[in-house]
Amino acid sequence: MAIPIPAPDPMDIPEAGPSDHAARYAVSETLSAHNRAVTALRFSNDGSTLVSAGADGWLHVWDPETGDHVRGFKCHKTGINDISISPDSLYIATASDDSTSLIHHLHPPPHPLSQTQHPLDPDSNTNTFPSTSSSSSPTPQPLRVLASHTAPILSLAFSPKSNLLVTGSFDESAIIWDVRRGKPLRVLPAHADAIWCVGWDGEGGMVLTASADGLIRLWDASSGQCLKTIDNDTNSPVSFASFTSSSYFLISATLSSTLRIYNIHTSKVLKTLRAPGTYTSEKFPCPAIVFAAPCRLPSDSRSNGSGKGGNDNGNPEGQEMDIDDHVGAGDGNESGGSAVRGNQSSDQMQVDGEGALTSTLKHSRTKTKADAWIVTGSENGKLVIFDLQSKRVVQVLQGAEEHRSAVVAVATHATIATQSDPI
Secondary structure (H helix, E strand, C coil): CCCCCCCCECCCCCCCCECCCCCCEEEEEEECCCCECEEEEEECCCCCCEEEEECCCEEEEECCCCCCEEEEEECCCCCEEEEEECCCCCEEEEEECCCCEEEEECCCCCCCCCHHHCCCCCCCCCCCCCCCCCCCCCCCCCCEEECCCCCCEEEEEECCCCCEEEEEECCCCEEEEECCCCEEEEEECCCCCCEEEEEECCCCCEEEEEECCCEEEEEECCCCCEEEEEECCCCCCEEEEEECCCCCEEEEEECCCEEEEEECCCCCEEEEECCCCCCCCCCCCCCEEEEECCCCCCCCCCECCCCEECCCCCCCCCCCCHHHHHCCCCCCCCEEECCCCCCCCHHHHECCCCCCCEEEEEECCCCCCCCEEEEEECCCCCEEEEECCCCCEEEEECCCCCCCCCCCEEEEECCEEEEECCC
């Protein structure tokens, strides 16, 4: 459903300040299927599929262009905390409160392979999964069941080649799995508290773990050796961390309402982004995704989709950094999701009869320059977009159908972005 963008009011400015490159996103679709919190969102790499996961244990598959519901099935009896789609867009893995990770076909084949055609047999030279279910099955059987953790799995990620999977758990460990065999390759005794986020660098040589103990660690994927430990000055729990597209830098979000960009070689903070009163993250983790800005607007066109805007003559003095030009915005094909974790009561995870809202947002202008922006969710039910260079808010997304509680899952793909909340 489209939401008209109000005319900008120069007197109504977000506390973080507007950017001279204003965003113009508006709600395009509202998707409802889950009966509890939507905890994770992912686009397939080719952009043809959007998957949502929820605390109800269901996976729902959507057509992001039309908003049509493609299929859905109950994957776990307990809640799903995270999902990951393989870079080849063939498989989807889940992280659940039942301490297991399941791998399914993203698009079930029409005719299951016979036992003699199982390409994931240890003696096979191919890198394709066997099929154990058809697209007509309402509850397809998983291709792999990964079970070694002793507590809920909070995060997981496929490697760039789709042959490995890393999982992070409340049991304070991370496990790197051989997906083809469904066996753990190595266990990383990574942290002194729950691991809320895991990820890979662009080459698949390093694994990242981020924890409630306030630390981010980088690991050699082959040896399991810890290469570097990065902390933050407030020692706040790290709710999200990810490599940027260049893999020389990483972005983190902590439960102190703060986003940071690090140089992984020096461990130094290059950028610190805050927006008091606009961006709040103190209880509920949400991804923060670096993506390519879809346009560079003229200097006299500065407004955001919430009706907030202002006159600004450029970036504040002293905020330019030489390294910023190399951080990289990527191609926008990023996604992230995280469960609502912590000691919240169960009613915070419930939704009304309409189910969870997921808004598909499309940009209204053509892309002319790929500036780096960051999108993240806030506990006030808003979606906040920052300009990485100026550290200013370019848009605060809200409207007639705004989320009614913390936004805990965000996904982007090219010029499409989605958000969800537990309502």
